Amino acid sequence: MEILQYAYMQRALVAGLLVSITCGVIGTYVVVRRMVFISGGISHSAFGGIGLGYLVGIDPVVGAMVFTIASALAIGGISKQTRLPEDTAIGIIWAVGMALGVVFVGLSPGFAPHLFGYLFGNILSVSSSELMVMGGLTLVIILVVSLLYKELLSLSFDEEFARVSGVPTGWLYFVLVVLIALSVVVLIRAVGIILLIALLTIPAAISRQFVSSLSRMMLLSVVLSVVLVVLGLWLSYVLDLASGATIILLSGLVFAASVGVSRLRREWMARRAAPG
Amino acid sequence: MASEEVVRLEDVWVEMDHTPILEAVNLSVDQHDFIGIIGPNGGGKTTMFKVMLGLVRPSRGRVTVLGTTPEKGRRRVGYVPQDSLFDRDFPASVWDVVLMGRLGRVGRLRRFSAEDKAAAWNALETVEMQRFKDRQIGRLSGGQQQRVFIARALVSDPRLLLLDEPTASVDAPMMEEFYELLNRLKQRMAIVLVTHDLSAVSVYVDTVGCLSRKLFYHHSKEISREDLEAAYQCPIELIAHGVPHRVLREHT
Numbered sequence: 001m002e003i004l005q006y007a008y009m010q011r012a013l014v015a016g017l018l019v020s021i022t023c024g025v026i027g028t029y030v031v032v033r034r035m036v037f038i039s040g041g042i043s044h045s046a047f048g049g050i051g052l053g054y055l056v057g058i059d060p061v062v063g064a065m066v067f068t069i070a071s072a073l074a075i076g077g078i079s080k081q082t083r084l085p086e087d088t089a090i091g092i093i094w095a096v097g098m099a100l101g102v103v104f105v106g107l108s109p110g111f112a113p114h115l116f117g118y119l120f121g122n123i124l125s126v127s128s129s130e131l132m133v134m135g136g137l138t139l140v141i142i143l144v145v146s147l148l149y150k151e152l153l154s155l156s157f158d159e160e161f162a163r164v165s166g167v168p169t170g171w172l173y174f175v176l177v178v179l180i181a182l183s184v185v186v187l188i189r190a191v192g193i194i195l196l197i198a199l200l201t202i203p204a205a206i207s208r209q210f211v212s213s214l215s216r217m218m219l220l221s222v223v224l225s226v227v228l229v230v231l232g233l234w235l236s237y238v239l240d241l242a243s244g245a246t247i248i249l250l251s252g253l254v255f256a257a258s259v260g261v262s263r264l265r266r267e268w269m270a271r272r273a274a275p276g
Numbered sequence: 277m278a279s280e281e282v283v284r285l286e287d288v289w290v291e292m293d294h295t296p297i298l299e300a301v302n303l304s305v306d307q308h309d310f311i312g313i314i315g316p317n318g319g320g321k322t323t324m325f326k327v328m329l330g331l332v333r334p335s336r337g338r339v340t341v342l343g344t345t346p347e348k349g350r351r352r353v354g355y356v357p358q359d360s361l362f363d364r365d366f367p368a369s370v371w372d373v374v375l376m377g378r379l380g381r382v383g384r385l386r387r388f389s390a391e392d393k394a395a396a397w398n399a400l401e402t403v404e405m406q407r408f409k410d411r412q413i414g415r416l417s418g419g420q421q422q423r424v425f426i427a428r429a430l431v432s433d434p435r436l437l438l439l440d441e442p443t444a445s446v447d448a449p450m451m452e453e454f455y456e457l458l459n460r461l462k463q464r465m466a467i468v469l470v471t472h473d474l475s476a477v478s479v480y481v482d483t484v485g486c487l488s489r490k491l492f493y494h495h496s497k498e499i500s501r502e503d504l505e506a507a508y509q510c511p512i513e514l515i516a517h518g519v520p521h522r523v524l525r526e527h528t
Contacts, residue, residue, distance in 0.1 A: 032366060147385050154376040157368055164329050164355050165432060166380025208367060212412035217367045 003237060008124055012243075015126045016229035018134045019190045019199070024222030025145055026183040027204035028214060029176060033156040036201055038075055038177065041090035043184045043193045043200075045071035045097025050118050050193075051104025060118060061130065064188055068181035071097060076177045080170065121192035121244025123233065130189055137182045144179060152176065153214050190229070191244040202251040203228065209262040228254060280307045281340075282436045282466045283328055288337035290323055297323045298334070301491045307435065310462045311493075312481035313470045319488040321470035322358065325438050329355055342435060351380045354429030354465070356422075358440040364414035370424050371409045374399055377431035392431075399427035403457060418445030419454070426457070437461060439469035455480040 003009050030039050049067030053060030071093050078089040105112050117125060126134075145152065154162040155172050163169045187196040207220040232247030239246070283305040290298040298320045305311060315321050326332040327339055330346030341349030354377075377399070378392040400406045403423040408416060413424060422445055429437060439458075446454050458467060459480050470487070471477065477484055485493030492503035 032363070150375070150382075150388070151379065153368065153372065154379055157366060157373070157376065158357070160331065161355065161357060161376065161428070162379065163331065164350050164353070165377060166351050208365060211367050212410075213369055213372065214367050 008126075011126050011128065011131055012123045012233060013230065014131055015123055015134060015190055016233060017226060018131075018138045019123075019187055020203075020222050020225035020229055021138050022141055022183045022186045023199050023203055023225045024207075024220075025141060025218050026179055027200045027202075027225075028207075028218045028221055029152065029156060030180065030200055031204040031208060032214070032217075033176075035176075035180065036197065037087060037090055039180050039184070039200055040197045041075060041094040041097075042068050042072050042177070042181050043187075043196050044094045046184055046188060046193045047101030047119075048097040048099075048104065049101075050115075050188075051101035051108070054108040054112050054115075055104045061133065061185060061188060064118075064193075065181075065185045067097060068184045069178060072177040072181035073174065076174045079173070117192065118188060119192045119194050120242060121188070121190050121195060121247075123190040123229075123243050123247075126189050134186050134189070137186050141179055141182055141186075144175065148172065148175065149215070156214075191247060195244050195248050198248045198251060199225070199228075202248075202255050206255055206258040209258060210265075224254075281305070282307055282309075282342055283468075284338075284340040285324075285327070286338040286340075288324075288327060288334045288339060290320070290327060290332060291335045296489060298327070298491075299489045301337070301487075303485075303491060303493060305436065305466050305468060307466050308462075310458070310467045310480070310482040311469070311485060312477040312483070313468065313485045313487050313491075313493070314474050314477055314499075315470070315472065315487035317472050319472075321472070321487055322440055324487065324491075325355070325440055325468075325470065328438065329353060351432060352435045354426075354432060354434035354437045356425050356429050356437070356439045356442060358444065366414060368413055369410050370400070370405065370413055370416070371396065373413050373424055374427045374431055377428040380432060395431045395433070396427075399430040400424075402430060402461070403427045417447075419447055419450040422446055422454070423457070430461075434465055436466045436468070439467065441471050441473075442469055443471060443473060 004013075030036055046064040046068045049063035049065065050060040051063070052067070053063030074093060075086075075090055078084055079086045105115065114122070114125070116122075151162070151167050151172055154165070154167055155169055155176070159169050183200065184193070184196060187199060190196075191199050203221040203225040204217065206224055207217045211217045211220055228251045229247055232250040233243055235241070235250060236243040236246035281304055283303065285301050285303040288298055288301040289296065301324065313321060323332055327334055328341060328346060329350045330339075330341075339346050342352055343349070374396045375388055375392065378388060378395060382388055382392055397406070400409060403426050405420065405423050405427060408420065408424075413421060416424065422442060426437075426439075443451060443454065458469075461467060469481070483493075483495055483497055484499050485491060486499050486503050488506075490506075492499070492506065
């Protein structure tokens, strides 16, 4: 346990906790409302902002935040009109964002340090100021979700009915995609823009098989996420592997196991329910 | 009998991509009505409901709901859509689902009040589903889910109940119970149900109509053979199979 003495390891654990809270809460909406592809589009478009950060000399994470929010609003706007199929639009925003990033990085003078970390994550190199940003965004996410919990539940369950009963579904949808954009920013430093979609969905997808309410799904996802991040981080340290990728691979394995467990559990419950 | 009009459609047309979905629909529903409207799939039944709910804007005509626009009036309209549950594993309990019907009443950023919860409990009692309160919605049978969605529509204390294909998921033995429930509800509100299943228009419905782009409705208990043939565009023998005789007027 002597590794816990290192300040970078302490920061990594705090970052892991913030990442887990974000994944558990927002990942739940992403999974139940089937917004995985939208989230993928938003996260990949962040690369444009990272490239811009390098080019103009600002913090790439700030650039990423501008790009994720802009692409979230664009996707939200497109989904409200029917002419262009939503998935087509998402695919375009996804690739254009990446392409902009490549061009911006190419135009930047000299060498782009830590580029690999933004793409695939490097939770061990999170700085104190980045932790502050992640903590602030996590707080905003928790606050908004707790204020709009019942409205977001009804939006996820049956959007049309929600609208009929007086929920302003139009702007609520924008709130949800912007929350996803903010989560992407929280997750970038930990697992990178290419891998973060897995951490956003896997804990929620595991939990969903075992719970019957949205709030319990969030809670279980947060707990699972903490376990996966900490265990993955420890494994990556012991095996000397990339931390982000190790966390994702571990999550994938646990997900596969959970599908088996969930099936066994269902069979067991069916057998118990059947008489004789 | 003094009675109040809850919905009025005047010369309503709906077009999508230049294809007419509804043509010159006129309908007046008053507070004591219990109307069953039959029509083929794609005949515009769901669209007509969406017009009443302000979800689809007609290209022509006037819609009045409870004396105002559909957007304002719909808060007092209980809507039971077809196939409400698109995801059987959705993590929500029966209680969560029923409370969703109160969202128009409770202030934004507020918690549900004791009054909201009492209304939800009463609605569950009306549909006799209190004991399933904590059950996950997807773990119920089709007929039970249907009852929960009716409860969700009832918690807003509606003046009008709109049911879209309500019997599609109800097993035959439960059908009678289902109509008994509607029969009790019609004391308190107007009811309009639409279905493509002619045999589902039961003896409980007070008046029947027929919708296939155009609405054939004469505020009567029977549909004429001509209307039905016009709506389905085929000889009556092909479709009247199994229709209760009292619904279909004998050709004279």
